Amino acid sequence: MAGDVATFAIRLGDDALVLGQRLTEWCGHGPFLEEDIALANTALDYVGRARFFYQFAGSLTGQTEDEIAFSRDVRAFTNHLIYELPRQDFAFTMTRQFLIDAFMVPYLSALAGSTDAGLAGIAAKAVKESRYHLRRSSQWLVRLGDGTTESHDRCVAAVAGLAGYVDELFEMDDLERRLTEARIAVDRTTLRGTWQTAVSDTLAQAKLPALGSGWTVRGGREGVHTEHLGFLLGELQFMQRAYPGCSW
Amino acid sequence: MLDSVTDPEIPVLSLWDLGVLRDVDRIGDRIAVVLTPTYSGCPALAVMVEDVRARLAEAGHANVDVTFALSPAWSSTWMSVSARDRLRAYGVAPPEDTSCPHCGSVDTQSISEFGSTACKALYRCNTCREPFDYFKVI
Numbered sequence: 001m002a003g004d005v006a007t008f009a010i011r012l013g014d015d016a017l018v019l020g021q022r023l024t025e026w027c028g029h030g031p032f033l034e035e036d037i038a039l040a041n042t043a044l045d046y047v048g049r050a051r052f053f054y055q056f057a058g059s060l061t062g063q064t065e066d067e068i069a070f071s072r073d074v075r076a077f078t079n080h081l082i083y084e085l086p087r088q089d090f091a092f093t094m095t096r097q098f099l100i101d102a103f104m105v106p107y108l109s110a111l112a113g114s115t116d117a118g119l120a121g122i123a124a125k126a127v128k129e130s131r132y133h134l135r136r137s138s139q140w141l142v143r144l145g146d147g148t149t150e151s152h153d154r155c156v157a158a159v160a161g162l163a164g165y166v167d168e169l170f171e172m173d174d175l176e177r178r179l180t181e182a183r184i185a186v187d188r189t190t191l192r193g194t195w196q197t198a199v200s201d202t203l204a205q206a207k208l209p210a211l212g213s214g215w216t217v218r219g220g221r222e223g224v225h226t227e228h229l230g231f232l233l234g235e236l237q238f239m240q241r242a243y244p245g246c247s248w
Numbered sequence: 249m250l251d252s253v254t255d256p257e258i259p260v261l262s263l264w265d266l267g268v269l270r271d272v273d274r275i276g277d278r279i280a281v282v283l284t285p286t287y288s289g290c291p292a293l294a295v296m297v298e299d300v301r302a303r304l305a306e307a308g309h310a311n312v313d314v315t316f317a318l319s320p321a322w323s324s325t326w327m328s329v330s331a332r333d334r335l336r337a338y339g340v341a342p343p344e345d346t347s348c349p350h351c352g353s354v355d356t357q358s359i360s361e362f363g364s365t366a367c368k369a370l371y372r373c374n375t376c377r378e379p380f381d382y383f384k385v386i
Binding site for chain 1: 285287288289290291317318319320321322359360361362363364366370384386
């Protein structure tokens with residue numbers, strides 16, 4: 001079971017690290033100064049979250065957080081695909097962030113009730129940050145969706161481009177089912193309804209079309225990724241690959 | 249002794265004022281210090297750990313274990329009244345009080361939900377027109 005818990009923690013760490021890295025790409029490129037800072041702060045929360053999950057996993061496996069983050073190749077990363085998609089424009093970044101924040105709040109709230117004290121502690125900490133993120137990303141979605149023709153059209157394109165990547169967030173496999181039976185993990189399938197309602201309400205308020213369905217891309221948990229993750233890791237892991245063991 | 253270790257970004261607040269310093273214990277010749285982070289990714293945390301070690305080392309305590317406790321999660325409500333006053337005097341509006349720390353006006357507005365550090369948001373006073381940091385509620 002300790003092996004399952006470590007694998008599970010690394011999954012959640014991978015989700016957080018990959019999104020954190022995507023958000024850091026905005027640093028210095030935000031649409032204006034305050035938003036640049038907000039994106040970097042959100043990125044920090046995610047990278048910090050990844051560190052907690054990796055440290056916790058490492059306490060079970062004997063690895064360091066840096067080994068987990070920097071010395072695994074792309075096929076060993078188990079993040080869901082939605083986190084690794086390129087940041088694209090600000091509308092895409094904020095639409096993705098909204099869909100994820102709306103998922104993270106109920107997911108982490110449930111995980112905070114885990115019988116595993118380590119995971120419960122990280123989730124209870126992180127959910128407070130995600131509530132804060134959700135407030136901002138919902139506001140942005142409404143402002144952009146119900147804004148100019150240009151911002152509206154870009155949001156419509158973002159919603160359409162993301163629709164097939166959300167199903168993965170609610171999928172379970174044997175490992176997470178085992179952990180859920182032991183009341184360590186959370187049954188993702190039970191969160192879909194709450195999430196769907198919250199997302200539909202905000203999309204309607206933002207005068208954006210509902211999240212369509214009809215296509216699904218999956219594979220992140222098995223290490224089958226989009227072509228984009230390798231490039232992300234190429235940048236993220238460069239220093240440790242070029243100078244193994246280097247430190248500041 | 250650790251009261252003199254302050255937040256590197258907000259030097260008027262000690263780690264104890266912030267609620268970041270949870271516990272200090274002496275076990276034999278070792279000192280065990282328990283800290284809790286404000287925000288998961290707060291970059292000041294590493295500096296805080298180094299400052300705690302340095303301050304204890306100056307006092308002759310070389311064997312120091314610093315550990316982190318995530319639960320219960322840190323809350324901005326843990327800040328003492330005196331700490332809130334010092335924060336305001338320093339020019340940062342304390343949690344749940346968005347009046348202007350410069351002129352006291354309550355006519356202020358949010359500019360950004362995120363500010364110069366993970367724990368602050370950015371506000372502007374509509375009376376004296378000065379921008380100021382606001383310590384976020386979490």
